[in-house]
Structure formats: C-alpha cells, structure tokens
Amino acid sequence: MLNTLFRPFERLIDPFRPHDDLTPPSGLVAYVWSYLRQVWPLFAAVLAVGLLATLAEVMVFRYVADIIDILTSSKPGELWAQHGATFISMLLTIGVAWPILVLIQSLLLQQGLTTQFPVLIRWQSHRHIVRQSISFFANDFAGRVASKVADTASAVRNTLITLSDTFLYVVVYFSSAVYMFLEADFRLVIPLLVWLTAYGLLCWRYVPRLSKASEEGSEARSALVGRLVDSYTNIQTVKLFADPSREEAYVREAMEINTVKWQVQQRLITQLDVIVNLLNIALLLSTAVLAIWLWSEGAITIGAIALAGALTQRILNMSGWIMFQVTSLFENIGTIQNGIDTIAQPHKVTDAPEATALKVGRGEVRFDHVHFHYGEADRAAIDGIDLTIAAGEKIGLIGPSGAGKSTLVNVFLRLHDVTGGRILIDGQDIAKVTQDSLRAHIGMVTQDTSLLHRSIRSNIAYGRPGASDAEIIEAARRAHAWGFIPDLRDNRGRSSLDAHVGERGVKLSGGQRQRIAIARVLLKNAPILVLDEATSALDSEVEAAIQDSLLELMAGKTVIAIAHRLSTIARMDRLVVMDSGRIIETGTHAELVHAGGLYARLWARQTGGFLAEIA
Template sequence: MLFRWFENLIDPFKEPVDAMPPATVGRFYAFYLRQVWPIFVITLLVGLGFALVEVALFGYIGRIVDMANATPAAQFFHVHGHTLLWMGFVALVLRPVLSALHDLLVNQAIVPGLTGRIRWQNHRYVIRQSLGFFQNDFAGRIANRIMQTGASLRESAVQIVDAIWYVVVYTGSAIFLFAEADAWLAAPLVVWIAAYVATLAYFIPRTKQRSWESSEARSKLMGRIVDGYSNVLTLKLFSHTRREEDYVADALGEQIGKTRRMTRMTTAMDITITSLNGLLIVGTSGLAVWLWSQGRVTVGAIALATGLVIRINNMSGWIMWVVNGIFENIGTVQDGLTTIAQPRAVQDAPDAVPLVVREGGVRFERIHFHYGKQGGVIAGLDLTVRPGEKIGLVGPSGAGKSTLVNVLLRLYDLEQGRILIDGQDIAQVTQESLRSQIGVVTQDTSLLHRSIRDNLLYGRPDASEAQIAEAVRKARADEFIPTLLDGQGRTGYDAHVGERGVKLSGGQRQRIAIARVLLKDAPILVLDEATSALDSEAEAAIQDSLDLLMQDKTVIAIAHRLSTIARMDRLVVMDKGRIVETGTHAELLAHEGLYARLWARQTGGFVAVEDAVG
C-alpha cells in the first residue's frame, strides 16, 4: 500500500496540452517539471533535512570527543545521557526515515511517473507530425530520442535536487563550524571552494558540448542500425551485408570518437578535483593540529575538521560526477529537442469542425503543390468527382497521381487552391474526421507487427467477430488466415504478422488491407496501385472483392496496370501535374493521345476487361 500510494502521486498518462514543447532547454525543463512541482518541492525539503542530519552527525563526533575529555568516565552517561539519546534518535530514527522518504519520492514517484509522462507527452506530440516529418528522419532515431529524452530530463532534475542541499549545507555548515572553532581553520576550505567552482566552470561547459555531440552521434548510430534491421530483406537480396556493416561501422566509429572526446574531459576533471581534495585534507588537518598545538582549538575540533573534510572530499567526487551527469543528460535532452520540439507542418485550423459526408462529392479547385521543389508537381489543377462516381487516375510516373491522393488525405497542405468534400473545405475540418471518411488501399500495404485481428480492427475498432469474419470472407482472406502460425505458437486471427507484415505474402497482405477497408466502410475510397503486389491470377481472384469494396462509394483509383481501372466510369489522364485527357476507356483510345500510347505499350491485361470495355 505504501509503495502504491507513492507510485500514484504522478499520473504518466495525464492528458497533455496539445502544443509544441518549448524549443529551448531551460523552458523545456520548466514545461515538464512545472507539472509535478509539488513532488520536487517536497523532495527538495527532504533533501535539506537529510543533509542537515548528515552534517549534525559529524558535529556529534566532535562534541562526543570534547564531552569525553571534559567529563570523568564514571559520570559520562549520567551527565550526557539525554544528549546521547537525542544523538541516537537522529542516527537511528530520523536519518533512516528521511532517507526512506527520499527514496520513495524518487524511486516510486519520480523515476517511473515523470519519465513515463515525458515520454508519453512527447510521443503524443510527435505521432501527430506530418508524413514528411517521418520521411525525413530515421524511425529508430526518432524513437531513441523519445525514449532517452524523458529519462535524461528526469535524471538530471533529480540530480540537481539532490546536489543542491549537499553543496549548500555541507560547505556552508563546514565553514560555520570551522570558523566557530577558529577563523583560520575555515581558510583552506574557502580556498578549496573557490578552486573547485573554477574547475567546474572550466570543465562543465566543455563536457556539456561534447556530451551533446556524443548523444547526437548515438542517435545517428541507432537510426542506421534500425534502418538496416527494418530493411533486412533488401540487404540480403542484394548481398550487401558487408556494405551494411561498413555503413554502421562508420557511424559507430564517429560515436566512439565523440564519446572519447567527452571522456577525456571527464578524466581531466577527475584528476584536477582529486588533486584539490588532497590539498584540502592535508591543509585542513595540518592546520587543525597546528592550532591545537597552539591551544587555540580542542581535540574535538580536530576530529570534526578531519572527519568533515574527508566527507567533503568524498562528496566533492560525487558532486563532480553528479554535475557531469547533469550536463551530460542536459546534452542528451538538447539532442532530443532537435526532433521533438519541431512545429507540425500540417495542423488543424483553430476552429476546425468534423467533416460530415452525405454524398461523397470531391472537388479540386485550382490546386498547387510541389514538395519544396522548383517547378510544380501539381500546378493549377481542377477536377470534380461526382458523388458515387468511380474515376481512374492514369499517367506516367511522376505525373502527380499519388500527390493528388496525398493532398486529398491532407498528408500535406496545399500551397494554393482548395479541396472540397460535399462543399466543405478539407483545410477547415479536423484531420481525424477527414481520414475517417476515406478508405485507402495502397501499393505498399504496411501491417502493424500485431495480430491479424488487431490489424483488421484498425478499420473499425468496435467491429464484432461476425463483422470481421464477413469482411475477411469478402476479401477472400478466409482461405489463408486459419492456416497462419507464428513463432510463439499463435494461430489464425491471433497470429502476429511480423514487422510491416513481412510474414505474409504480398497478396495476403493486400487481402488483409482490403478486409480492413471493408470494415471501415468509408464513403470515399482511394485505391493507390491496390493490385500491383498481385500477379494476374491473384488479381482476378480478388477483383470481386474490389468490386464489393467500391459499391456505393466515390472511388479514386490509381494504377499503372491500365486493365485494372479500364472499367471505371471515367479516366483522368495526368502528365507533369496537369490533367491532359479525360473520358472513358473507349473514348480515350479513340482520341489516340497519351492514354492510347500508354495502353499500346502494355502487352498484358485481362481479356475479360478488354471485352467489357471494348
């Protein structure tokens, strides 16, 4: 119960403010620590109490020595009994209680709770980034920065809280106690503090910079490793294992080199601090003995001074590593900011409303878009798709077909023009509602590394088993799902499909994708090279499924294999971001333009389709 009470002090899944985290290190720390400031204030106060108790114990040593010198042994416990009981209470009760309270606050509340909250909120923000954000970076590096930023921020914050009182209380109390015995006794400590601060001031900024460089190199290394693992089939097919090793070795060598530069500074700082500590111990102890020989301090003062400077010596090494760790972690957080604190390229309008689709008409009005390149991928395009109409987008590679679909889904924002669905500007509706009304089957069907059932439920999370089974049957996926078996012994709908669905064939993945979109049952359907992963026989086998999928929907289909879309109500031929022809299959063949030339180049095609459209 005690553990659970402390563990519940910080809720990792508290709903975050959906805004970009601050882009500067100081404000980034404040943004997250402000959410749990009461816990840190209590931890700070507990740390103060524990540090005072630690210093008091060293004071007790000196007092016990002086009391023993001034009191006959027979009367010692009678005279000082109450004082000794209080000292015992502080050592046996108060110190363990404060230590336990500190550990419970840090280990049960802050470590899991704050770390989890930072990771969760950062993930919540990053997962809503635009498609371009993820295309411009390694998935592994993004994930690595999400994970390490939370841990490093929490660790450095706790270290700062722990270090503050040790530094202030130990050094302040030591100067006071030494000066109380004799002002000269404090002189070595004052000189040491000045030299210690100067040493940290020299080394820490350099360590911080090199730590940031090392963290950046570590993220780069992680990205390259994960990239290789994610594309291991390509690596093996092209027999480039050695090339991949060299690619990773290059990043590993860079990371090792930058880590060595950081550890050189750490070693030099350690040597410097150790030398200063030796001077402190010798100077203070020697001066205390000399002052005692002059009758200016007591034997207790020697015991206090010697014990306290040895403790400060040990503490200074700890502080050095803590401060070094703080700035190393700050460097890691700074590295994470380069990924996390980035504005979203595609955002909902402040007054965005849910999209309401009643008929499914789509209109592109004078749209312009070009991925940041010179010249337009799409320039001034106009297109109207009537409710329930099924159109096919045709054209050579680079014509802008997939780009047209991407801007319809608002994966990217237009530069000019607008897109309307049933008269509603998609820039003024929420992205979630827009995409919930559009079903998409793509060329590269990517499945989640989860069970078949979980992948299907992405189409409709509340679907019943009967609805799932019906969608699977319509997609002709019921032929292979019962036979699936994964490495953990899970079968059928419970079998996991591997990363991106690699355990399934292209045709199987496509059938799962079709079943998923059947479950979604959105009024607008986009087929982007939906059958390109299938051979002609497999395509013919699921053509009925596609026909079922398209029933009563507005359909925009893209295909290089023209026979697959020849039966559409209308074909739209694109070239260099513009519409150059439009009409039925027969009309375009008669026109003898670009479509006719593309058709003539293709020797494949289904006789049934050709007969149907001829």
C-alpha cells in the first residue's frame, strides 16, 4: 500500500527527459537555475506546502499561550460552552491539518525532488561531458571529472533544499515572533531585534569566508580523489615502477592539503558556534527579564510570558540549526562552483548548426591542404597534407615516431578539428556532417586497445548493438578470439560471452584484447577502416593467423593502416611516408625501396641492416 502512495510522487520528475544540449552556464545562479527551471513547479509546490506546515507548527506556540490565558480567566463549568469552538479549531489545526501538510511536503520533497532531481543533473552533465574532445580528458583525472559530475548534482539539490528550509523557518518564525511579541507588548520585540541585527552582522562577517574555505576544500577533495583514482587505475605501473614511499608521498601530499583546507573551515565554524551561543544566552536572559518585568507592571498576561519564553527558546534552537544550514549551504555552493569549472566548459569539437548525416557510397577520402597543431605555440603536427585515397584503396602510413601519423587519423575521426584545410569523404566535408554519423562509417582498431568493463558480448557488439550471439561468435571466430572466449570466467561466476573483462580489459592479455577489438570492427563492418598498429600486441604466430581475417575485413573497403612493423603493410596498394607532419614519399613497397629514401632506410633496418650496423 505504501508503494502505491510513493510511486506517483516518484514519477513527478523524469530525469531522462529530452533537453537542450547546451553548454551549462558558468555563473553560479545561472547554473543552478538551468536545472531548477526544469522542475520549478514541483519546487514551488514544496515551498508552498512547507510554508503552510511551518505556519501550523508556529500556531502551537500561539495556542499554548491562548490556553493558558483561557484557563486562568475561565470557570471550569463554563469552559466548554465559552471556548469549545476554539478548542475544536485548535484540534483540527494541530491534529489533522498539520500532519497532512507534513505528509504531503515529505512526499513532494523526498519522493519527488530529493532522489530524481540529482539524477536529472548527473544525466545532463554526463551527456555534456562525454561529448567533450579527447583533449578535455587528456588534461584532467578521469576520477576527478567523475567525482565532480556526481558531487555537483548532490550539491545543487542540497543547496536548494537548504535555502528553502532556511527561508521558510527564518521568515515564518521570525516574522511570527515579531508579530506575536508586538501583539503582546511592543517592548518584547527589542531584545529580538537587537539579536537579529547582531546575528545578521555575524553572518555578513563569516559567510564569505566560509564560502571561500568551502570552495577551496571542495577543490582539494576533488584533487585527492583524482590522485587516488590515478593510482588505482594504473596499479600495475605503480607496482612495477614506483617506489612505494614515493607513491605514498604523492597521495599523502594531497591528503595533507585536503586536511589543511578543511581545518580552516572547521576553525571558522567553531568561532561561529561560540559567538552564536553567547548571543543566544543574551537573548534568552534579556527576554525573560523583560517579560517578567512587563508582567509585574500588568502590561502582559501569563500566557504572553509563556509565548515569549517558548518562542524565544525555539528561535535559539533554530539559530544553531540555521548556522549549520548556512555552513552546509556554503559547503555545497563551494562544491558547485568547483564543479562548474569542469562541467560548464564548452565543447571544442562540435557539430555544425546545419550538420547532416554522412552518406558513404564509394568511400573516397581526400585530405585537402590539411593543417593541425595542438597549441598556438606548438609546431604544426600536420603541415599541409594533400592526399587522396581512392574508393577501396588501401594505403599504409609510415614514418618515425612523432611524424604525425596518429594525429592525421585523429583529425580524420574528428577527435580534433583541423586548424586549416578540410577533409572530405565522397565529397562531403566532415566538418559539416554529424560526428556520430562520421564515426559510424569508420571502423578502427587502435594500438592501445582498451575494453569496457562489461561482458565480452557487450564489447564485441559495441559498434553494432542488437547483433545476435551467432553473429558475435562468427566475428570472434574470424578474429581468432573464439579459441579463448569459452574458457573465460570472472569473479562472479559469469563465463564465456557473459564474462566481464575488468577495467580497461585488464583481465585479458594484450593479444586477447586486440583480438576482441578486431572482432568488434569485423562485426561493425564499416565501409572505411582505420588500423593503428592493429596487430602490435599479437605474437608472430597469431599475427600470421589473423592476416587472412584482416585481408577479408579490408576487402572492398577504403583502408588507412599505420604500422611500425613494415612487413604488416608492405602489401598495401600504396604506402605514404610521413615525417615532421608532411608527406615526403608515396608509392608501392617496391618503388619506395628502389627510391632509396626514408622508407628504404626503415626497411633495411627492420630486415637486418640496423642490427648489422650495430654489430
């Protein structure tokens, strides 16, 4: 039955609703509003019901004062006749209306807002982050980015809830206290107003300092998480190369910085606690003395004394709560501001406003005077490349490390945008087509094969969702991967295609990962194929076995292959030799060996000349 009550409220927010794919605002208020405006009716309902519930709570103090005055001024036999209607209204307000309002507020807040609202923020933040360019992820810790996506969403929710709670209680309680005190005797308001002034000055003094300390603390925590995740993600390198004390010092430094930042904040909080406590004692004593004096003068009733005492005590209890809320508020604001720096960065590689889907018929690729550099001060990584690859032609890219081969592939895939010139596929400028459609028509096997921590089935079918098990197994057989897949078993007992491969595929050998990657591309069957050191992780026997599969994969496709092991691409239709971002030689294997240039020297080294020279 309770689930039936909860479910409609849990569906008030659809976190995965369609939304504009815009860069989040970089300003704090604008950033929060960009998400709040999507759910503002629910938030307004929470505020409205909360206001009514808080007013009902305040009425308890008023009713206590009224009951005391009624009992001290009425005869027992006439009590019900004279005040029965008053007692019934009190009963209905406190016993019926107040619980119902609290129930509705809790359902709207806890079931409607608290759970789903952060999911909405995380989902939209993730969709923005995952569309960032490769350079965005190269310049930050993956763990740090993930931490900010998760923490910022919670901080936005907590900030809004804290603001609404604090606003409701401050406005309702303080305005009610002033009104009721004025109604009894205007002089009762004097201690409260003095206290409010001092409390406001205290907030004005400490809140900005708390805000800065909270932001710095949040940044320190994100940096700490980034270092921890960096160590855990690269645990094999850490174990093989790092001096344990050096690695511990690296993490310890971040922990010490994080501790110092939070100590600054806690010192401020302690100062606030002490000063607020002194102010509270002064308010309590001054209100009590004044109320008793006014009663002795006949200016107020006993009920008014009870009202003043109870309401003052409630305000004093709230003052500590409010200070805690303010502290929490600025911790969350610091987290949001820190998260905005990462989440609200605009995309560097974007689809053109009128981008259309790429249509590949023949598969001709043309690099038209292409330039690219990674930064204004850097030398050009690609310097005026002019290259046409005919439909179905297979070319090999060759050159020393740093020649620009992988960079040329990266701009072809639009992982970076060119800084000059253009790249065309069947006459279509890739800068004017959607990135998703571009990459859907290109299959790629990279040198550093990193698999998703999912099942073998999911990894192979990643480029072609919905493929049947029979198609997945056939692709695995063609990639010479089926020989080991049936024997795989993970720590949860899942086996074969259901076995999970671990983060980045660490449970598999390099050769096994490479064969899974090749199976994935075989299944995708895209018309353009890019091989970046595709067989580098395979031993000679497996490489020889898979060559036939690669030749089958390349049949009828336009192929760009990069390899340092020249024997693997010597049979390509044409070889393109690069150095320092330029094309310096083109031709078949035989032509380039005969020409005696860079390719001939590289070939001589790999076929014995280099070893002979060393000897």
